[in-house]
Amino acid sequence: MVPFLDLKAQYASIKSEVDAAIQGVLNSCQFTLGTEVAAFEEEFAAYCGSAYGVGVNNGTSALHLALLAADVGAGDEVITIPFTFVASAAAIYYTGAKPVFVDIDPRTYTMNPKTVEAAITPRTKAILPVHLYGQPADMDPILQIAKKHGLVVIEDAAQAHGAEYNGGRIGGLGDMGCFSFYPGKNLGAYGEGGMVVTSNPELARKVRMLRDWGGEKKYQHVLKGYNMRLEGMQGAVLRVKLRHLEAWTEARRAAAVRYGALFAGSGVPTPYAHSNVRHVYHIYATRTAKRETLQAGLQARGIQTGIHYPTPVHLLPAYADLGYKVGAFPHSEQAANEVLSLPMYPELTTSMQEEVAAAVIELHGVSRAAAMT
């Protein structure tokens, strides 16, 4: 058996630290926000190279509140990609604005900057690149376009804790960076969590107010706010886990190198990483036109895989009202049809990777032959 993810193995490796942190919250009874959350906000913001961090209840709320803080609302448009988790587009909708999609670079699965300017209209307010799979989007041209047109840049960094672009940590490159701490993420809570990081004090203040009923003082509601606070328990657990994040990230990167060596010369497609980035391999995806055959074959051998994501957002029934048709974003659509995520996590052993690679190579031959008939 090779599981897709093994959160139990990770817990076992840090059990005493986590248990003590949770006990600390039980002792203090600071169950929502509180000192652990405040300390985590400071530590994670510093990790991202940002001045401020505002902890929220999940990554979707981080995106939602970042957009609101940037004054995105009804009548506005926000440019993003359709090959992403639905939350990237859903958060835009929550504000009343409309997601406008542009296609991906098929090598990196991130926003193709060359497509962005053509999508800008007088209603465009922001660009929301997604660092999908842990690979940074090509931020320099995106930031240049945003500057030229006076647009806000909000990074969807939900899958990319610790990723770097030209030596700078993602999340801190745009106006705001939005993270998810969903349990399976590279830095995952023991429940739900998210954060907005920024170096702009006004934006930080606004997100801070919005996540806690729109005020800085109790019962003084200055903005129409929400209850989107990060729980104390999650702050305490995330502080513990942040101390291990660099070692875990390096373990993921080493595992990616190992897969690369195992697949070398086999014809199995491996992820592309630009030379100027630090890819953090939240997802390690191969591609095949006969995905079902490959996935079923691996499953039969006890190897779990995932598909991130089988339908691009513009073709999801929930977003049919946007009016996009099949063929609108060919690279996103092809990726959605072909990607298959292999097991990838810090606790993955060399022998597990050898087992995965041997099975993929064997089945890939089969699935390629099947694709040709």
Ligand SMILES: Cc1ncc(COP(=O)(O)O)c(C=O)c1O
């Ligand atoms: C790219 C992307 N954006 C946003 C989110 C939303 O994060 P959450 O699940 O914490 O709300 C996720 C994670 O699920 C994601 O993968």
